[in-house]
Amino acid sequence: MKKIAFLGLGRMGLPMARRLAAAGHPLTVWNRSPGRADALTEAATDGATALATDGLTAGAVTEAATPAEAVRGADVVVTMLSDPAAVADVAAQFTPELAPGVLWIDMSSIGPRAVAELRAELPYGVALVDAPVIGSVGPAATGDLVVFAGGEEADLDRAQPVLEQLGRVRRCGGPGTGAALKVVVIGAIVASVTVVGEVLAVAEELGVPQELAREVLSAGPLAGVVARAYSTESDFPVRLAAKDLALAGGGPVLSAAREVLLADPSIAEEDLSAVVGSLRRG
Template identity: 80%
Template sequence: MKKIAFLGLGRMGLPMARRLAAAGHPLTVWNRSPGRAGDVPGAAAAATAAEAVRGADVVVTMLSDPAAVTAVAAQLTAALAPGTLWIDMSSIGPRATAAVRAQLPDGVALVDAPVVGSVGPAATGDLVVFAGGEDADLDRAQPVLERLGRVRRCGGPGSGAALKAVVIGAIVACVTAFGEAVAVAEELGVPQEQVREVLSVGPLAGVAARAYSTEADFPVRLAAKDLALAGGGPVLAAAREVLLADPSIAEEDLSAVVGSLRRAARAAAA
């Protein structure tokens, strides 16, 4: 079994690390905020990122944003031995991914493999993994990634990060626009039960299911971050502004934007 270093034990990283440990991989874990290593049974805890990756065959990072990945990369890059495979599963976009790749020592490979899915799928291995990299590196990463979800090979280096930016941009913008439509219903006096019933069938059924979800755990602040990674034009920019307009929902799931927009509509009508 490959020796794995797993860095980042947050909402998503913790259940993912547990799955790798349960599969029997020798696992060393590290988290920027100490105290979570004990939540991964059978894993060894490292005091630093560099200590965690020494001697590892595979390094997996699951961090919150480009700044976090850049900071951790500065700590661990020099400790990566030739032949190490680094799988970055953070959502940081193709530009940040390329910047990290440019800093790698000779003989160290990088696969970008961000995911779609929330905490529940992370625990059950039902994430969707968008993997980009050289074919040989993707082959090496496959057994690890398969333990975490359904792997879609996207192409060469950076392609996984790029597709994730496209997909998450579409999802977040659609849920935000859906929330605005529900708020319009509030203003027009259309019963919310009727709105939900009608929008939950037909072409908007998938968006409605996500907008009304009570099980997902994708914080609004991270959704706004992902929209910034996607770049794009005025629609994505407007959706990001809407998400940032209500700081009270920053740590709530993306679906909270629906209630936020309804409250704003009621306040405007008062």
């Protein structure tokens, strides 16, 4: 089993790290707020019984005090952080410690431009795969994420066994292509959910019953978007949805959707589906 350093134990990072520990990988973790590793120890123990039948053991979990300490001696470094600034800040702290042969898998949603900047600062012999994900906390816990992976073919081959523990891997092409596809897909999802929220607000203004509008929209091509707009299981904060739209640039539709998301600060930490209620109230 590869020794993995996992940096970023937030909403998504914690269940992802839990899966890697339960799969038997020795794990060194770091989070800006310390103490998050406690939740991983129990998960690794829970996975031990199942792994024993295959002759494996759950990986040990160690919490590091700094990013630099976390990556020392690692074969693979995984980062799952909130935005480009956070990744750049943490990377500056650990990249000098990366030895030749280390594989860094960045699973944050930061866009292709930020990925290119990170690659330009890599130490000699260190490889980088960009592998952002589609899916929320539930799929992260069950290994059902969709992973968009970009990088050199040999590096993708090395990353594949780790990424397969987390979800279905879609290889997108060369460096930066995973980050680019994530921007495209999440932009479509977030903007579409915002549009559904607005048309439901229009329905209310016109006297169309909400259930009727929802039923008819759900029977057509927007069925998946309507289901996401009413999801009670997802946990994708509005502030991060707005951040992802910003990564797409300044197109008029996506920019307008971002302004809608930012217009109600009270829903910033709620799931994206909260925009439906916000627009109706507004």
